[in-house]
Amino acid sequence: MKILVCISHVPDTTSKINFTDNNSAFDTTGVQYVINPYDEFALSRAMWFKEKQGATVTVITVGNATTEPTLRKCLAIGADDAIRINTEALDGFQVAKELAEVAKANAYDLILTGRESIDYNGAMVPGMLAALLDFNFINACVGVEIESGAVTASKEIDGGTETLATTLPAVIAGQKGLVEEKDLRIPNMRGIMMARKKPLAIVEPQTIEVATKAINFEKPAEKSACKLVDASNIDGLIDLLHNEAKVI
């Protein structure tokens, strides 16, 4: 089985979110970048398939050279090779089109991605990629098994889960549950040494007409201070929630 794992290179969850150039660009000063947390579940599941069932695992990202340490980390975790599509995409559609082109050329059986990236939270790329490739698609996946091309996946739905059956080739976008939190892979020393020698291909982008672009950013208005209610005045809290906030 040939697996492609799409990796988004995102600011660490504790990053301060600021903007520069008249609020037109994300301020990367002092920001640490990590593998998108949802993608870690996808990559860890891919490694499971590689070890238990035999598979090759390629990781891919769309981004400039600054994303390479993130790809190297994936290689250290155990991916066989990496691809970087050399462009800073302006929207999810562009990312999906770039990925689709490479995916078509390499005939992957399974494409694993995170459900969304934690920076723009677009949740656009996995579905778009599946549609562009005309692959079967499962979103919000919390568990997947594959036996000779037959896929059984569990998907989160509002209020529960649904079990779905499909076949390869498929795009599966997942989250915690693909593997458990405790089974997330982290690089070890040997992996880090080996990663240096693994192939990282740089692919030049296509020319894509951009469908959407972020023109500027805003930060939420400063919040007014929390109203503290004394622990002995529960009636006061109920009154505020009923009469002031009007939520009960």
Added chain:
Amino acid sequence: MSVLVFAEASEGKFKKIAFEAVSYGKKVAEQLGVSLVALTINADNAAELAAYGAAKIIKVNNEVLKSFDAKITANIIQQVAEKEASQVVVIDSSSNGLYLAPLVAVNLNAGFASNVMAAPSSTTPFVVKRKAFSNKAFNNTEINTEVKVIGLAKNSFGIFENNTTASEEDFSPEIIASGVSSVGVNKASGKVTIADAEIVVSGGRGLKGPENWGLIEDLAEVLDAALACSKPVSDLGWRPHGEHVGQTGKPVASNLYIAIGISGAIQHVAGINASKVKVVINTDPEAPFFKVADYGIVGDAFEVVPELIEKLKAFKAQNS
């Protein structure tokens, strides 16, 4: 020319987000000076959509569509969008909406903006405001394609009545083949889900152990609220994963979010910040949650919550 809203019915009934999507579609249709078309599949009472401004209601009724399929549904939306010459297609952020919207965008070769939280600030160019960075910022996005797909964030625009005389049309779409089939659904019946709840009651590590969750469940029951928890609580196996909320869990956009024994770590808050009103109950006045909450009680959950439950019961008895 038209604006098309996919108004999803769940087991025949519309949820509030369907009415919110129609309200939003009405606003956009007014801005563009075109009419609003709503598409529904297997709805018991499609006519309800007229109350929110739908001028034409397209009804699809087909047994095959009883079980949701993203690819088939996305294709039906495409058929209707093409038939109605829709410039803008609005889809809500239910789990099904999130599943199918990117497919619709590819089918229509349309620019897609997800997490949209307000009506367009301009229609030429077409600019919408979206949530980004887990609610820590917003971005204004310009959509340049002829057809535009908008994923509307939950509880962001609001529901507005706009009584309209609507025409209704039955439509029998072509049903394409799908490569995915449903084998079974595992859903707790009668429980309020985090996705639909107006109120969410959430517990953290401060509750010390799963044996104390009766407190959270009782409070949720009085308020008809959904249950949620912080990430460590689900990682420790105190509560099911499905209750984990935050940046890496389920997003919450309820009217009221009550955090009990939750410190308010940045990753937790990122996922629940879209809630309108936040209440914190925590023994530590320095807990970061107090910085983001609207109301707070510095106190021990084991003392405050039982009293809150009793007083809320009395309040409910009086106000119902």
